[in-house]
Amino acid sequence: MKRNTYLNFFIITLVWMMLFSLNSCKDKSAGYQVDLTKLPDREVFAELTDAPYVPPSRPEKGNAFVRVDLEIIEKTERLADGVDYTFWTFGGQVPGKFIRIRQGDLVEFHLHNHPDNLLPHNIDLHAVTGPGGGAEASLIAPGKSAQFTFRALNQGLYVYHCATAPVGMHIANGMYGLILVEPLEGLPPVDHEFYIMQSEFYTTGSFGEKGHQDFDMQKAMDERPDYVVMNGAVGAASGNNRMKVKVGETVRLFIGNGGPNLVSSFHVIGEIFNKVYVEGGTLINKDVQTTLVPAGGAAIAEFKCEVPGTLHLVDHSIFRAFNKGALAQIEVQGEEQFAVFTGKQKEEVYLPEGSAIQSISSGKRQIEQLDIPEKTLEERITAGQILYKQNCMACHMENGSGITGTFPPLVNSDFLQARSDHGIGVVLDGLQGEIMVNGVKYNNIMPAVSLNDDQAASVITYVLNNFDNGGGLVTAAKVKEWRNEQK
């Protein structure tokens, strides 16, 4: 009897296991399978694009034999205003060229290492089924080309990157991009497709330090980046480089994360993703606020732009966005849609107890006063422009217009011009409470900005001269004098 029980148990277990294994087989075969016996007969050259643009989907149906030519170029470019960096690129820009193919395509990949380059490189495409994603087949010395061919077995949005030792350094210097393997029938049409790739840079100098910056291996190992950027540089996809769409249009973002270390909490301020292809695969999630993009991973997000305004694309690990550069912008142009969003309807004073001026710098950090000779008016304006972008632009806007009712304007500001200190006190100490600027009431808090005397003098001189405030030169000595008076 006992023996029978055991037998029964055994049989039941066996049946369950069989059911399970059948199930898993079924799961595997659910997707489209590429028929390896059928070779595409049509040959095409892949069209490659630089971010934020995405090549169009091939108009013809079916698979093709696709030739991709990608050139590796080491070059020195702008990382931020006044900051240069020697990037290693796939195609001349960071991130690398966007590649668009279709599931089932046969891809002949040609990787060229420019003869002026110093280093060997290769490519690991996460879309490739094969050793190293093509890395072993494509390691090439400067001045050489490598060729390999692969079949695109899985659809999805994939990262590619250089995988030559030391891999971290090659990625940290800009060697990554995206390859989209579309489903055979193509993705549903949208009005706009954009390519956004986040990544970090580890520089010997801290954020904003001018001049050519070298790669800092120690910071990379400690995972302490100075720059976290969208599309390879601070401001590469914002301000004048922002993307533009119209109210009512649909947008699809191809989002990649080159890393090398950080995971991105990708978010668009002012939008909700109607649809997210989770991790760039076939699983679709709906109504998402923030989607995680792993280092060496991707995601596809879709939304409809219902109201006009500027959308901020950020890593919602938010200090990266506002202090390290991880910000891109889409301007939505068109008529207000009050049925969706009203804009500000009312504003009144609300001052609970205990609010106090905050400082942008931590209290512990002493402002380092460097012994810098006084600058000329022109030098102050040049230096001040960069400092303005780093410290002031986020609220007062690039053109100094501010935001009416929230952030006071700096353009022809009666408030500023009336101050005997030319605004030195505002920069060094911050400001809070009600003020009137050009006839509009403001009641907000501006934190103290931790600039040294030389920097403060430059940024104020810039504001006086560039925003129609009557000009004038503020010297570092004057700032110092003011600072000492307060002690």
Next chain:
Amino acid sequence: MNRNKNRIGIIWLIIGLVLGTSYKLIAQDASMVKIPDGYWRPFFKGTDTLISVSTFYLDKKQVTNEEYEQFVAHHPEWSSEKVKPVFADENYLIHWKNRSESDQRVLSKQPVVNVSWFAARAYCRSLGKRLPTTAEWEYAASAPPIGRSINDSILQEIIANWYSRRIEAGKPVGSIYENSYGLWDMYGQVWEWVLDFDAMKSSDDSRGQDVIPQGLFCGSASMDVVDASDYTGFIRFAFRSSLKGNYTVRNLGFRCAASSAPHP
């Protein structure tokens, strides 16, 4: 005094000719330094033993365009017109093409580049020398600049600085730094050929051949090395493994070694 030196020089020249070597050998004697024997800790962990390096001699500086031109003049089979494709690819000595006289003057003291491994080996052989092995090269290059400690990070800085910036127009040999052995510009000038540049790929070398090839790719790269922070070491090994014997590269030159004291 001068005349005496000249006389000795002439005697050496005669001895040299008698020995069947060219006068150039003697001219280059002073250009080598003796590297005392010692141990080299290989870059990859797969080899847990230290590799001993016997005493050898190494050129102080890289071979220059001028020196290489003399070699080609004596060995026309190594001119770019005559060289066989299996020994050198189509970019062999391409920087000599269509150069003006002033270019030639500037180039003459710069390290010769765009030379294949076969060509570099032939050059060294023509002088009774050979290419250094990887172990010899790495061992000799690990010496700090004169006056600096082995423990400070100056070498890493020189290397990193070279990697992270675009190379400026070529510099003459012997213009960056001299190390404590008296060798110039082991780093920071050009890459250099070594005798066994493809040792990592060959199966007859027992030094961790199953570790290294995949160790050079993707994340596994950091698993197998002695010192993961020595990222510049990775780059040299990756560079060597990207080469083939007939490859020529714009930033790749060489210097020669010898096992015994150079003649006389």
